[in-house]
Amino acid sequence: MKEKRRKAQKIIFNSEKEMPIAPMSLGSMTFNLTGAWRNIRPVIDLDNCLQCGICWKFCPDTAILIENEYPVIDYDYCKGCGLCAEECPAKCITMEEEIR
């Protein structure tokens, strides 16, 4: 899943000849690592995770993946909105200060 996302590259046109005649998409926005927008980061305490999938369900950035039956945060894209932490019924996600 993660690998599929990384495939996208930024598209550079060196000349008008390389461009399509009409404005049309040729690649995915996944090159755009929106994790850089984040100033707080969600951290999941998997020991207390109920595996309910609610954090995954309510992520507007599809930045929570399911791996080995547990949610995993994809920090490349997580914008730090905090919805997952707010909606987690077990309160096992905490929002921590982002240190870069």
Added chain:
Amino acid sequence: MKKPRTMKLSLPLEEYMNPGHLACQGCGATLAMRYVLKALGQRTVLCIPACCWSVIDGPFPYSSLDVPVFHCAFETAAASASGVKAGLEMAGDKETTVVAWAGDGGTFDIGLQALSGAAERNDNIIYVCYDNEAYMNTGIQRSSATPYGAWTTTTPVKHFKDQPKKDIVAIMAAHRIPYIATASVAYPEDLFKKMKKAKDIKGTRFFHIFAPCPSGWKSRPEDTIKLARLAVQTCYFPLYEIEWGEKYILNIKPREKKPIVDYLRLQGRFNHLTEKEINLIQEEIDRNWHRLLRLCLQPEEKPTA
């Protein structure tokens, strides 16, 4: 970590919306797209007029969606979708679902004429209005979907919006189209189920999806789902379906109707409201809710004259 057990997800795992998109933190409109595409699948074409989503999807030469998108002119979502449907059919594709995906401004205001035209012709399209209750993409100006009492940049606190929200669902019901549903990002399973149902109906189908906007509502990004849930629990935004403009089906009836103040107080756009104004809002919600309950009575339950 405990021993893993199989997770039971309430929605399909498959995603048609990719990360990297340009939505603000906690965007409700983005969740709406994610759920709708889960229900409709890849053989879907979206016609997106000017709205937040024309930015969220990403600039040329990119897209964050795995389905084809036609970024169309502001007032043309419905007409564009009608044209795409006809074009696809004539090019030999009769299966693809064509969706007009517009914001509240593009639906309640500038796109209403084209929407009415498509609905009157009962063109075979799904029209989705994701409602964040103002022109958010241009910077929070009032639309006719903005509720009474709200601050926007064109309804400043000194003269906040003093007209109620336009009843778009009633307008669409008057067109007697086969299917109308309201939905909320706080109830994705309900949204998913209704969108699946709509996919198999022929003719014009209209969805009104409630999509909180932290940037425009001056709410916390993490409160998006809470707000959408409260909108249903307070009966401000009830979830229901209408078949052929006549048969009303209530999807969720709150066990206990919460006071609207709980909803208003989480949003900076309503900060200035006095108790008197809040009471007015509560009264209007009560009236609308009772009207809806009456409409939802089955024929045999309806009182005779």
Added chain:
Amino acid sequence: MKKVIMGNHALSYGAMLARVQVISAYPITPQTQVVELLSEMCASKVLDAQFIKVESEHSAMAALIGASLAGARTFTATSAQGLALMHELLHWASGARLPIVMGNINRAMAPGWSIWSDQNDSLSQRDTGWMQFYCANNQEVLDSVIQAFKVAERFYIPAMIILDAFSLSHTYEVVDIPDQALVDTYLPPFQPAFRLTPDDPHAFGGLTSPDHYFELRYKLQKAMEKVPEAVEETGREYEKLFGRYLGTVDGYCLDDADIILVTSGTAGSTARVAVDNLRKKGKAIGNLRIRLFRPFPFKIVRQLLRRAKKVAVVDRNISYGHHGIFYQEIKSALYGFSSIPVFGFIAGLGGRDITPETFEEIVDYTLSHETVDSEIIWIGVKK
């Protein structure tokens, strides 16, 4: 097969023979018969097309943009106020590079309400990136629809077929309706290089930054520049199959002409009656009718006009605060290539008749003036 039909029906037959697949239109006088006949054709399955009967011209063009992007051959027709309402989407169609073909019946813009002919409606759309073909008779109207699709689909540029209100739209003339099989040879099915489909998903028309927008418009202009030659080439091809050449311009008695009357639309046919009359009186007059107005056929116009001693341009339109629009264009084409005097006349606004006498007055004026001392020479204003 020869038929006596009105100009509006020539548009419908042209669309039918081009096997258009999606039509979307809204009624407006004097266009109505175009869509009435097309409705009949669709209903009786003579034409296998979907006709979306929309609630406005704006939606008509919006629907066609969607249908064209989805890969269908598309057609509509409108006039005046309807064309003006479409304006936003005319830019859209050309910017998205969609080969939509549209008939426009030249009708004067309100107020006051007018249903009669002048060219301000279509010329106001000059800069929207559409090809514009001005027609002089019903046969040309029909032929132009078919040719326009061929050129439009080669370059991905939309095209407008333009005819005068009533003097063409409602005038019945003998028209040869070409054989469908031959038209099919000339115009094969539309096979777009890109289209809106889940089989190959792309997002079309997204936000385009200053980094890219400029090049996209450069490419549109470069494609436009190839059109005049392609019109001549496809016109010759048309002639081989159907016996009628369709060029960018149409000259009459130009070889020895001292004065060339430059016209467009049906005024061209009237000008020719005047040319014949004047030649009988020993005056060497010729007529150059501009058929393709956008893109402008600079090369041939220069080549043909340079031989004359004087040029008289007749405009059934006006750019307020400037002068006749064809007059601007002809002067601009000749600038730096020729110093012959070019006179600009405005006649026939709002459907006022343009008669052979109108042209004789124009010729008299041109003969009696050696230099241009007036931006506009008004013909027929009651003073």
